[in-house]
Structure formats: C-alpha cells, structure tokens
Amino acid sequence: MVEVHKKIDGIVFRIFSPKQTVDSAAVKIITPELYDKEGYPVDGGLIDTRLGVIDPGLRCKTCGGKLKECSGHFGYIELARPIVHIKFVKQILDLLRSTCKFCNRILIPEEHIGKYVSMLQKVGDEEGFEARRKKIKTIVNKYKLKEKCPHCDKKQGKIKIEKPYSFYEDDVRLSPIEVRVRLEKIEDDDLEIFGFNPAMLRPEWMILTVLTIPPVTMRPSITLESGERSEDDLTHKLGDVVRINQRLFENINAGAPEVIIEDLWDLLQYHVTTYFDNEISQIPPARHRGGQILKTLTNRIKSKEGRIRHNLAGKRTNFSARTVISPDPMLSVNEVGVPMKMATNLTVPKRVTEWNIVYLKKFVENGPKKYPGANYIIRPDGKRKAITDETKEEILEEFDTGFVVERHLMDGDIALFNRQPSLHRMSMMCHKIKVLPGKTLRLNPLVCAPYNADFDGDEMNLHIPQTEEARAEAEILMLVQTQIISPRYGLSIVGCIQDAITGNFLITGEESIPREEAIDLLYLAGVDDFSKLPDKKIISGRELFSVLLPKDFNFTGKDKSGDAVKIVNGELKSGLMDKANLGQESGLMLRNIYEQYGPEFTADLLGKISKLGINTLLKKGFSVGIGDVDLMAETKKEIENVVVVAEEKIDALIKESKEGTLELLPGLNMQETLELRIMEVLNNIRNEAGDIAMKEAKESGVLTMAKSGARGNILNISQMTAVVGQQSLRGKRIEKGFKGRTLSYFKRGDLSSGARGFIKNNFKSGLLPHEFFFGAMLGRDSLMDTALRTPKSGYLYRRLSNAMQDLKVEYDSTVREANKKIVQFSFGEDGLDVSKTEGGVINVKKIIEKVK
Amino acid sequence: MGKTFNVEAHHLVPKHTKLSDAETKKLFEKYNITSKELPKILDTDPVIESLGAKAGDVIKVNRASETAGETVYYREVVDE
Numbered sequence: 049m050v051e052v053h054k055k056i057d058g059i060v061f062r063i064f065s066p067k068q069t070v071d072s073a074a075v076k077i078i079t080p081e082l083y084d085k086e087g088y089p090v091d092g093g094l095i096d097t098r099l100g101v102i103d104p105g106l107r108c109k110t111c112g113g114k115l116k117e118c119s120g121h122f123g124y125i126e127l128a129r130p131i132v133h134i135k136f137v138k139q140i141l142d143l144l145r146s147t148c149k150f151c152n153r154i155l156i157p158e159e160h161i162g163k164y165v166s167m168l169q170k171v172g173d174e175e176g177f178e179a180r181r182k183k184i185k186t187i188v189n190k191y192k193l194k195e196k197c198p199h200c201d202k203k204q205g206k207i208k209i210e211k212p213y214s215f216y217e218d219d220v221r222l223s224p225i226e227v228r229v230r231l232e233k234i235e236d237d238d239l240e241i242f243g244f245n246p247a248m249l250r251p252e253w254m255i256l257t258v259l260t261i262p263p264v265t266m267r268p269s270i271t272l273e274s275g276e277r278s279e280d281d282l283t284h285k286l287g288d289v290v291r292i293n294q295r296l297f298e299n300i301n302a303g304a305p306e307v308i309i310e311d312l313w314d315l316l317q318y319h320v321t322t323y324f325d326n327e328i329s330q331i332p333p334a335r336h337r338g339g340q341i342l343k344t345l346t347n348r349i350k351s352k353e354g355r356i357r358h359n360l361a362g363k364r365t366n367f368s369a370r371t372v373i374s375p376d377p378m379l380s381v382n383e384v385g386v387p388m389k390m391a392t393n394l395t396v397p398k399r400v401t402e403w404n405i406v407y408l409k410k411f412v413e414n415g416p417k418k419y420p421g422a423n424y425i426i427r428p429d430g431k432r433k434a435i436t437d438e439t440k441e442e443i444l445e446e447f448d449t450g451f452v453v454e455r456h457l458m459d460g461d462i463a464l465f466n467r468q469p470s471l472h473r474m475s476m477m478c479h480k481i482k483v484l485p486g487k488t489l490r491l492n493p494l495v496c497a498p499y500n501a502d503f504d505g506d507e508m509n510l511h512i513p514q515t516e517e518a519r520a521e522a523e524i525l526m527l528v529q530t531q532i533i534s535p536r537y538g539l540s541i542v543g544c545i546q547d548a549i550t551g552n553f554l555i556t557g558e559e560s561i562p563r564e565e566a567i568d569l570l571y572l573a574g575v576d577d578f579s580k581l582p583d584k585k586i587i588s589g590r591e592l593f594s595v596l597l598p599k600d601f602n603f604t605g606k607d608k609s610g611d612a613v614k615i616v617n618g619e620l621k622s623g624l625m626d627k628a629n630l631g632q633e634s635g636l637m638l639r640n641i642y643e644q645y646g647p648e649f650t651a652d653l654l655g656k657i658s659k660l661g662i663n664t665l666l667k668k669g670f671s672v673g674i675g676d677v678d679l680m681a682e683t684k685k686e687i688e689n690v691v692v693v694a695e696e697k698i699d700a701l702i703k704e705s706k707e708g709t710l711e712l713l714p715g716l717n718m719q720e721t722l723e724l725r726i727m728e729v730l731n732n733i734r735n736e737a738g739d740i741a742m743k744e745a746k747e748s749g750v751l752t753m754a755k756s757g758a759r760g761n762i763l764n765i766s767q768m769t770a771v772v773g774q775q776s777l778r779g780k781r782i783e784k785g786f787k788g789r790t791l792s793y794f795k796r797g798d799l800s801s802g803a804r805g806f807i808k809n810n811f812k813s814g815l816l817p818h819e820f821f822f823g824a825m826l827g828r829d830s831l832m833d834t835a836l837r838t839p840k841s842g843y844l845y846r847r848l849s850n851a852m853q854d855l856k857v858e859y860d861s862t863v864r865e866a867n868k869k870i871v872q873f874s875f876g877e878d879g880l881d882v883s884k885t886e887g888g889v890i891n892v893k894k895i896i897e898k899v900k
Numbered sequence: 901m902g903k904t905f906n907v908e909a910h911h912l913v914p915k916h917t918k919l920s921d922a923e924t925k926k927l928f929e930k931y932n933i934t935s936k937e938l939p940k941i942l943d944t945d946p947v948i949e950s951l952g953a954k955a956g957d958v959i960k961v962n963r964a965s966e967t968a969g970e971t972v973y974y975r976e977v978v979d980e
Contacts (some may be wrong), residue, residue, distance in 0.1 A: 860931055870931070870933070873967070880967070888967065
C-alpha cells in the first residue's frame with residue numbers, strides 16, 4: 049500500500065509570483081543549446097538533467113529518482129525585459145482603466161468603496177461565487193470610463209488596447225515596464241473590489257519578469273529510427289524564447305540602440321505569447337520548419353482533442369473489442385459469436401489454485417498462438433509477464449499456485465455486448481461467448497430489437513469483465529434472458545421476427561404432417577423429447593407446436609385475424625401462431641410464459657420456436673414472385689371502374705364549385721370545401737380498390753407474410769396490385785411547384801385528381817412519369833423529415849436522461865433525487881414496476897385464480 | 901362580476917388540504933424527512949391563498965393520476 053503523506057483538503061488557483069517561480073525551480077536556464085558536442089544535455093540548457101529524466105536507466109540529478117519515479121522539476125529563465133502574460137491581458141486592461149493614472153487609486157469615490165465591499169460579500173455568501181464574479185464585472189464596467197479621479201481630482205487618460213498585447217494611453221504606448229509599475233502601486237484594499245485576493249496574488253505578477261520552464265517529463269524528446277533526436281513542440285518554443293532572451297540581454301549590456309532593443313523585446317513578447325497560446329487571432333501562429341503549426345500549452349488543454357475532453361473526460365478501456373455484426377439464428381439469444389482472432393486476443397484472468405493448476409498449465413503451454421492458450425501471467429508479486437516462445441519455459445518452471453493466468457476466451461465466458469446509441473438498459477446486455485470462425489461478431493437476430501441493430505454494416509462493442517464480482521453481476525442482472533420483458537410497456541421486446549413468424553404461422557395452420565417429418569422439424573428446432581407428440585401417423589401443426597409448450601401452460605388470447613387462441617394444459621387447441629403472440633412488443637403469451645416459467649425457460653423456448661419457424665420454411669420452401677401481385681382481367685376492370693367513377697365524381701364536384709352550386713361545409717369556403725370533398729372521394733378509392741383486390745387474392749407468399757404479420761400489410765399489397773393512391777403532403781393534396789399547377793405538364797388551375805398527386809396505377813403495372821415524380825416528392829419529404837428529426841430528438845433525450853440520471857426509488861417507495869429530496873411519493877404514482885405487470889395493469893383476476 | 905372566483909371549486913384544480921401539526925409530524929416520521937425534502941409550493945399560489953395557509957405549513961394534494969386513478973402528494977408552503 050502507498051502511504052498517505054498528505055491529504056488534499058482543497059485547491060486554490062492563483063498566479064505564481066516571480067519569487068515562487070525562482071524558489072520552486074531546480075535550474076536557471078541560460079542557454080538555448082540542447083546538447084554539447086558529445087551529445088549530452090548541456091547544463092543550463094532546456095533539457096538539463098536536473099529538470100527530470102526521460103531516458104530509461106538514467107537518474108534525475110535533482111532527486112535521484114529513476115524514469116517513472118521522478119515526475120520532473122521546474123526551471124526558470126530570467127527575462128531581460130518584462131513580458132505581458134497573454135492570458136491576463138483582459139484583467140490588466142480592466143485594472144489600468146479603473147485606476148488613477150497618478151495616484152493609482154480605484155476610480156470609485158471613497159464613500160462608495162465600503163458599500164461595494166459589503167455588497168460583494170453579501171452576494172458571494174448568498175448566491176455563490178459565480179454571482180459575485182458577475183457583480184464585480186458590472187461594478188468595474190460602471191467606473192472604468194470615469195474622466196476624473198475622485199481621489200486626486202486629476203484628469204484620466206484614455207487607455208486603449210491594440211490587440212493582442214500592446215497598451216496605449218492617449219495614443220502613447222505604455223511599455224510592459226510602465227504597466228507593471230502602475231499595477232505595483234495599486235493598494236491591496238482597492239484590489240478586493242476587482243475580485244482579487246491581495247493575500248494570494250498581486251496584479252503585477254501578471255506581467256512576467258521570470259518564466260517558468262516546465263520539466264522535460266511533460267515535453268519528452270523522441271529518438272527517431274535514424275538515431276536523430278526530435279524535440280517536443282514546447283521545447284522548440286522555449287528554445288526560441290531563451291535564444292531571443294539571450295540576444296536581448298547581450299544587446300542591452302552592449303548598449304545597443306533603443307530601436308534594436310525594442311524590436312527584440314517585441315520578438316520576445318511574440319515568442320512568450322505563442323508559447324502560452326498559439327491560436328491568438330491577431331498574430332501569426334508559430335510554425336515548424338515544415339509549416340506545421342506548433343502545439344503549445346493552451347492547445348494541449350483546450351478543445352475536443354485537448355487534455356480535458358480527450359484524456360480526462362473521455363475514457364477508453366482495455367479488454368474490449370469492436371467489429372461488424374452479422375446474424376446467426378443457430379446461436380441462443382444469450383450467446384454472442386466471437387471470432388477466433390478476438391478470442392485469442394481478449395483474456396480472462398484465472399487464479400491458479402492447487403485444484404486447477406494442471407488445467408491452467410495447459411493454457412500456458414499452448415501460449416498466445418495456439419487456442420485455447422494464454423497471453424500473460426501475473427506473478428504473486430504483481431509482475432505481469434507476456435508468454436512468448438522465449439519466456440514460456442521459464443514461466444512454466446516457476447508456475448505455481450497464486451499465479452494468475454490471463455487465458456483466452458472460451459465458450460461460456462461472460463461478456464457485455466453493446467450497441468450505440470445506448471438509449472435504454474437493453475442497449476448493453478450480457479452474453480455468453482461462443483468462439484466461432486469468421487471475422488464478425490455474431491448474434492441471434494431475435495435480439496436485434498433491443499439493440500436496434502441490423503446487419504447493413506452495424507458495428508458493436510464487446511467488453512470482458514475481469515473480476516468475479518463483475519461477472520456475477522453481469523450474468524445475474526444483465527443476461528439477455530433477464531431483459532426479455534421491456535420495462536417500458538411490460539411486454540416482450542425479444543420475440544420472433546420475419547421468417548420465424550411466417551414459419552410458425554404456416555406450420556400451425558397445417559392439418560396433416562407425417563410423423564417422420566414432424567419429428568424431423570422438432571429435432572431441428574432443438575427438441576429431443578418427443579413423448580408429448582401424439583402417437584399418431586398423421587400429426588396436425590397445432591399438435592406439433594404444442595410439443596414446445598410446457599404441460600401446465602394455459603392461455604387464451606387472440607391471433608392477428610381476431611380468432612381465439614386457446615392453449616389448454618400445454619396444448620394449442622385453436623388459433624394460429626402469428627405476430628400477435630410470437631412477435632416483439634405484442635401479445636401476452638411470451639410474457640405469461642416468462643412470468644410462469646422464468647427467464648431461462650423463455651429464452652430456450654424462444655430459440656426453439658424461431659428455429660421451428662425457420663426450418664419449416666426451409667422444408668416447405670417459401671418465395672415471393674411477381675405472380676403474387678397478379679389480378680384477373682375482370683378484377684382489374686372492376687378496379688379501373690372504381691377509379692373512373694371517382695374521377696367522374698371529382699369532375700362533377702369541380703364543375704359544381706365553378707358554378708357555385710356546391711354546398712359549403714360549415715366553417716369552410718368554396719375552395720376548402722372542394723378540397724375536402726375531393727380528398728374524401730380519393731381516400732375511398734384506395735380502400736375500395738384494395739378491398740376488391742383482396743377479395744380475389746389467392747394464397748401467395750406476399751399474402752402469407754401480410755396475414756402472419758411477418759412483413760408488410762394489406763395496404764402494401766393493394767398498392768402493388770390495385771392502386772397506389774393519393775400522395776399527400778402535410779395532409780393536403782400536392783400543390784407545390786409551379787404557378788397554379790404541380791408540374792408544367794398540366795394546365796394551370798387543373799384541380800383534377802391526376803394533376804394533384806393521385807396515382808391511379810399500381811406498382812406492378814408501373815407508374816407514369818408524373819406519378820413517379822409525385823411519389824418521389826413524398827419520399828424526399830419523409831427522408832428530410834427523419835434526417836432533421838433524429839438529431840433533435842436525440843438531443844432532447846440526452847437532456848432528459850442527464851436531468852433524471854440520479855433519480856432513484858428508495859426503500860420507502862419514494863422517488864428521490866441525489867439530495868434525497870422527494871420527487872414522487874410513489875414511483876409512477878402507482879408504485880408499479882411495469883415489467884412485472886400486464887401492460888401497466890395488474891391482472892387481479894388472474895392472481896385470485898392462481899391463489900384459489 | 902359580483903362573487904369572487906373560487907379556485908378550489910374549479911374542476912382542474914386538485915383538492916388541497918392543510919395538514920394539522922399532528923398529521924405533519926406523522927408524515928415526517930413516515931418518510932423520515934424534514935420539510936426540506938418535500939416538494940414546495942409558493943404561498944402566493946391561488947389555492948394556498950384561498951386555503952389561508954402560511955409558509956411552513958404542509959399541504960396534502962389529492963391529484964387525478966393517469967396510472968393510479970388518484971394519487972397523494974405533500975408540499976410545503978414557502979414564501980417568495
């Protein structure tokens with residue numbers, strides 16, 4: 049354990065005084081030279097060995113520590129002339145403007161000073177530091193433009209600043225020396241009104257007379273492959289400062305003309321300024337010889353790539369992996385397929401005991417290349433050693449209990465799987481690892497919904513918990529099977545999708561299946577106990593499906609078509625298995641099974657049901673063709689007729705409105721009435737035509753999908769077979785485009801259906817150019833809508849979740865925030881955990897039934 | 901206008917009642933709190949003015965709730 053020498057009680061930010069700078073420095077830097085002829089660091093140079101060590105093996109000349117032991121020591125340079133610290137220019141300007149040119153008192157009448165001091169005190173105590181700062185600003189701004197000093201009654205000059213760091217008083221330049229003299233003369237008592245604490249700092253320290261040199265450890269030089277040394281940007285910049293500073297010293301001592309000294313002084317000011325901040329807008333940034341802009345102090349801290357947001361707030365983690373995902377329906381929903389490459393790179397630490405030493409030794413013997421092996425061992429003294437061909441023998445020799453082996457991932461290991469954006473708790477779930485060939489992470493398509501994942505190139509992250517506690521917590525609380533029921537509406541969020549639904553829909557509708565085929569299907573679904581299968585030659589689909597259900601399961605519900613689904617004692621008596629009961633976010637069947645038989649059983653059952661569906665389709669064959677959307681000639685005629693009748697109706701309406709005989713609807717004028725009436729007629733066309741088309745619809749793949757709810761709906765089908773229908777923007781017929789018309793193809797003022805976005809063709813017969821254009825308008829509109837809405841709602845959600853992140857339900861059932869203030873007296877006002885209810889309500893009847 | 905408007909009778913205003921000292925004490929004991937942890941309500945709120953409650957009083961609010969039918973909130977009257 050590291051002994052605690054000092055405990056941090058608080059942190060004070062203030063300005064280093066020149067004395068402190070010199071006192072805390074280990075070296076005075078006097079030469080811009082870095083190395084001597086032999087290639088050793090020069091004494092008094094910028095990489096003086098007293099500033100710390102950056103080479104392994106060397107010892108620090110100041111403290112005697114080695115490379116990671118010594119954190120480095122500061123140095124200083126004495127500046128030949130004072131330099132304005134660029135980061136304090138604003139404060140210096142405020143002070144100059146608000147103090148008297150002659151007596152250096154603050155430009156506030158004596159009688160008011162006391163008042164302001166006590167007011168600041170009060171504001172500071174009551175509203176906090178930030179409010180006090182604001183108050184200071186208003187006070188200072190109020191007085192800084194006074195023309196006469198209230199103390200000595202003398203006229204004040206106008207202080208101007210020429211950015212970034214030159215001060216002028218009535219167009220005469222104030223040198224940093226003059227500025228410093230003025231700051232020195234400001235009385236301690238006056239400083240307090242500016243918000244300065246004179247016990248901590250003096251304003252003249254904002255004009256530098258000595259410059260701190262940071263230790264070499266924060267600006268390490270790198271040795272290139274060629275053996276050449278390359279210095280850090282900061283060292284380069286400091287080199288410039290030291291060089292110009294020396295030149296300035298020499299010139300002053302030699303009594304050079306004032307012009308030359310001024311020039312050098314300005315140059316020194318430039319170098320010191322860019323050393324602090326290389327992004328000052330009025331001055332050109334300092335560059336490398338190659339033209340690359342130097343990264344100096346401010347650049348290191350500021351912005352997204354800076355120390356704060358990148359290194360401190362942005363954390364990265366080991367034992368994690370990321371790659372493209374792809375589906376694998378043969379995996380359990382609890383599993384994740386991990387490519388071999390990842391499995392040999394990611395590791396799990398295993399402690400060697402006398403019971404597993406033989407077992408774990410094998411991993412070390414296999415080494416990092418042979419699977420399953422190990423990459424590192426950790427000795428009891430905490431030293432980490434990589435297992436390589438060279439070190440393997442040595443490691444095996446000393447291998448004993450107490451060692452920790454970081455072995456490769458194996459089937460059944462615990463991992464956390466995550467897809468961004470992590471919007472709800474199901475965005476990061478625990479999976480059990482299954483090592484597979486290939487290069488993608490594999491997941492069961494049933495868990496796409498909670499992650500909101502698809503396989504068009506989505507990537508996901510995998511994390512390997514490294515301690516027993518973490519693994520236990522992940523497995524018990526976060527395993528996929530524990531997350532099947534969504535806390536949002538209390539229904540299953542993991543459920544069958546697409547082909548799994550279609551397959552079950554078809555198989556449960558089947559009346560006669562030969563026993564052999566039934567057993568084959570069940571076996572493929574993962575069933576090996578066929579005792580529940582009736583002892584008959586011919587088996588019905590419902591009987592087949594019932595094999596999967598537990599013997600004491602009872603359920604009554606409805607399927608998608610509205611027919612009753614009845615399960616009595618684990619036997620499906622009536623109804624079809626479709627989206628209403630198997631699908632995601634729908635139906636109580638999965639929820640009831642979860643409630644009755646627990647997460648493990650449900651996950652297993654889901655896997656079996658989906659596999660049964662998929663294999664049914666595999667055996668039966670399932671496809672979709674253009675013939676599925678064909679209609680008979682008479683039906684086509686009938687639909688055409690509907691359209692013609694409607695168009696005639698519309699023409700009649702238009703005519704009526706022109707003649708003024710159209711009966712007005714309440715609250716609407718002629719135009720609005722006409723629009724409404726036309727819309728009414730048009731909306732009916734699609735429904736009517738759809739109904740006619742569906743009447744004739746024969747069994748087809750497309751229809752099966754729509755009926756089972758796997759994909760598509762009746763509207764989609766009627767758009768393909770009958771009429772696409774009216775395209776409307778914001779609830780109105782299309783009216784955009786040209787003056788008085790939608791496209792130049794139409795006559796002005798044409799209000800007929802076709803000219804305002806009605807598509808009377810269907811997708812099979814093909815669209816006319818103008819119809820296609822109307823469709824494209826709608827498509828573009830919805831595309832823009834989603835593109836604009838997604839970031840907006842994302843930000844809204846972020847604000848909400850940040851505001852509510854530490855609300856918590858306490859043991860007394862109240863919802864409280866971090867300060868334990870009550871937000872709600874009962875969670876959700878009803879105190880219910882939605883995931884434990886049936887869609888937010890408790891089924892009291894069922895509970896009574898159970899208790900009886 | 902004649903009669904003044906009675907806020908408490910309005911159908912959108914939930915029922916507010918002032919707790920007695922004993923009830924307040926009981927409430928604080930039940931949740932192990934002081935008035936600091938309670939939600940607040942201004943003494944200038946029309947209902948509070950109509951009730952005649954003073955700063956420091958605890959008000960019981962019976963509100964209609966979408967999830968629970970009716971729900972009870974307690975709020976402390978504060979000035980300013």
